[in-house]
Amino acid sequence: MEYALTQETPDQLATECLIVGIHENRGLSEAAAAIDRILGGEIAAIVQRGDIEGKPGQTLPLLRAVGKAERILLVGMGAAGECKPMQYKEAVARAALSAADLHVTTIANFLPSVPVKDRSPVWALEQAVVATEDALYRFDRLKTRAPARTQPQSCVFSTPGGSETSARDALAAGAAIAHAMSFAKDLANLPGNMCTPSYLAEQAQTLATRHALKVSVLEKSDMETLGMGALLAVARGTHEPAKLIVLEYHGNGTGAPIALVGKGVTFDSGGISLKPPANMDEMKFDMCGAATVLAVMQAAADMRLPINLVGIVPTTENLPGGSAIKPGDIVTSLSGQTIEILNTDAEGRLILCDALTYAERFKPAAVIDIATLTGACVIALGAQAGGLMGNNEALGHELEQAGQHATDRVWPLPLWEEYQKQLDSNFADMANIGGREAGTITAACFLSRFTEAYPWAHLDIAGIAYKGGKDKGATGRPIPLLMEFLRRRARPA
Structure with missing residues (x-):
C-alpha cells in the first residue's frame, strides 16, 4: 500500500x-x-x-x-x-x-x-x-x-493540524511500523517445516545486507565452545541445527545499546513432555518473540533511529527423540548455573537464559526479552495485554507507558523474592519450573537469575502474539509498544 x-x-x-x-x-x-x-x-x-x-x-x-x-x-x-x-x-x-x-x-x-x-x-x-x-x-x-x-x-x-513536517514524519513512522508488523506476521505464519532456525538466520542475513546491519550467526560448535548447555539441551531432540542470531544496529555513535532478546522456538511439541495434540499446530507461533526482534531491527533502520540496538535470537525446535532431554536431566547454562529439567515443555526459558547471559558482553543500557513463554499468562491477562516483569522499576514503567500510548498494552506482575523458592531443586542450582501456582511469575523468576548485570524487563506475549480459531494468525504485537519505547529513548533529553 x-x-x-x-x-x-x-x-x-x-x-x-x-x-x-x-x-x-x-x-x-x-x-x-x-x-x-x-x-x-x-x-x-x-x-x-x-x-x-x-x-x-x-x-x-x-x-x-x-x-x-x-x-x-x-x-x-x-x-x-x-x-x-x-x-x-x-x-x-x-x-x-x-x-x-x-x-x-x-x-x-x-x-x-x-x-x-x-x-x-x-x-x-x-x-x-x-x-x-x-x-x-x-x-x-x-x-x-x-x-x-x-x-x-x-x-x-487528510493532513492533520500541526506542521506538514510532523505529518510527513508520522506517515513515514506509521509505514515503518506497519511494514515491520507485516514482516513479523509473515515469519510467524509460515509453517514449522519452512520457518526453521536456518530460515530465520537467512532472513537476518538478508535484513543485515539490506539495512547495513552487523550480523553474526553462532552455530552448534560455537555454542558448545562457549558453554551454552541450556540452549543446546533443547535442540538435542531435533535434526534442525540450533542457531544464535545476533544483529547490531548502530544509530548513535558509541552509546550503550538496548538489547532485545527474542524467543525463537520454531516449533514446540513440548519435547518428551509432549503437548496434547489439539491446537499443537499453533506452536509454530512459538517464535513470535524472534520475529518481533527481527522486525524491530528493520523498523529502527527504516526510521533511522538515533539509538544503538542489539537483537539476539536463540532459535531451535523442541522435539522428542532418542537424544532429547528428559525430565530429571541436569544441564549447565552459559552462566555456569545448573538447571534440573522437570518439564521439557518449559524450554523457552532454557534458550533465553543463555541468550540473556550472552547479552552481557554488549554492556547494554537495558535488556528486554520478548517471549511466548507461558500459558499461564494467557489465563491471567487474555489477549488484551502482555505480561510485564523485570528487575528495574523505571524500565518497566517506561514500557508500560509506551504500550499505553501505542495502544499495545502490557500489565505489570510482581516479581517478589518469595516466589523464587518455588524453583528450588534437590539436585541442581534451580529447577526449570516452579509448579502450577504463579506460572508466569516463576518463569520470570527463573530468567531473573541470569540478568543481574543490567536493567532487564521480560515481556510474556503468549496471549497477544497470535490468535487462534477462525482468525488464526500472528498479530505483530508487541512491535508498536517496542517502537514507541525506542523512539522515546532515542529522543534527546
Whole structure:
C-alpha cells in the first residue's frame, strides 16, 4: 500500500472511495459535514433515519459520487470529542476492510481529522497507517488458489493540524511500523517445516545486507565452545541445527545499546513432555518473540533511529527423540548455573537464559526479552495485554507507558523474592519450573537469575502474539509498544 497526504477538501479529491466520520447523536464530522452541504443534506437525512448510528466501527457505503469521488463510505466514530484511542483504531480498521469489500484500489481517508481523546492529530495519522495495513494484511502465499480480491493500492490521508513536517514524519513512522508488523506476521505464519532456525538466520542475513546491519550467526560448535548447555539441551531432540542470531544496529555513535532478546522456538511439541495434540499446530507461533526482534531491527533502520540496538535470537525446535532431554536431566547454562529439567515443555526459558547471559558482553543500557513463554499468562491477562516483569522499576514503567500510548498494552506482575523458592531443586542450582501456582511469575523468576548485570524487563506475549480459531494468525504485537519505547529513548533529553 502506498500512503500520501493531502490538504485538499473532500470534494476536491479524485478517489474511488472517500471515507468520512459520523458521530453518535446524529453528529457529522467536519469532513462529512462538508460533503453533506454539497449533497444538499443527504448525509444528515441518512443519519436522521438511523441508517448509521455513529457507533465506533459502524460502516455504511453510499454508492454515489460527490465531486471527484466515485463513492462515499460513512464510518462511526462514537460521540463527538469522546473517540477513544482503541475505538479510533478499530474504526480505521473497519473502514479499510469495508473499502476492500467495495473492490476499490484508491482510498481518501479523512478519519485522522476526527479528534481522538488524549491523543494528538499526528498520533491519529500514524495509527491510521498502522491500523489500515494491519486490517488489510493477508497470508495466502501458500494457497494454490488464493481468493480473488481487489485490495486497495493507495491511500491518501487528510493532513492533520500541526506542521506538514510532523505529518510527513508520522506517515513515514506509521509505514515503518506497519511494514515491520507485516514482516513479523509473515515469519510467524509460515509453517514449522519452512520457518526453521536456518530460515530465520537467512532472513537476518538478508535484513543485515539490506539495512547495513552487523550480523553474526553462532552455530552448534560455537555454542558448545562457549558453554551454552541450556540452549543446546533443547535442540538435542531435533535434526534442525540450533542457531544464535545476533544483529547490531548502530544509530548513535558509541552509546550503550538496548538489547532485545527474542524467543525463537520454531516449533514446540513440548519435547518428551509432549503437548496434547489439539491446537499443537499453533506452536509454530512459538517464535513470535524472534520475529518481533527481527522486525524491530528493520523498523529502527527504516526510521533511522538515533539509538544503538542489539537483537539476539536463540532459535531451535523442541522435539522428542532418542537424544532429547528428559525430565530429571541436569544441564549447565552459559552462566555456569545448573538447571534440573522437570518439564521439557518449559524450554523457552532454557534458550533465553543463555541468550540473556550472552547479552552481557554488549554492556547494554537495558535488556528486554520478548517471549511466548507461558500459558499461564494467557489465563491471567487474555489477549488484551502482555505480561510485564523485570528487575528495574523505571524500565518497566517506561514500557508500560509506551504500550499505553501505542495502544499495545502490557500489565505489570510482581516479581517478589518469595516466589523464587518455588524453583528450588534437590539436585541442581534451580529447577526449570516452579509448579502450577504463579506460572508466569516463576518463569520470570527463573530468567531473573541470569540478568543481574543490567536493567532487564521480560515481556510474556503468549496471549497477544497470535490468535487462534477462525482468525488464526500472528498479530505483530508487541512491535508498536517496542517502537514507541525506542523512539522515546532515542529522543534527546
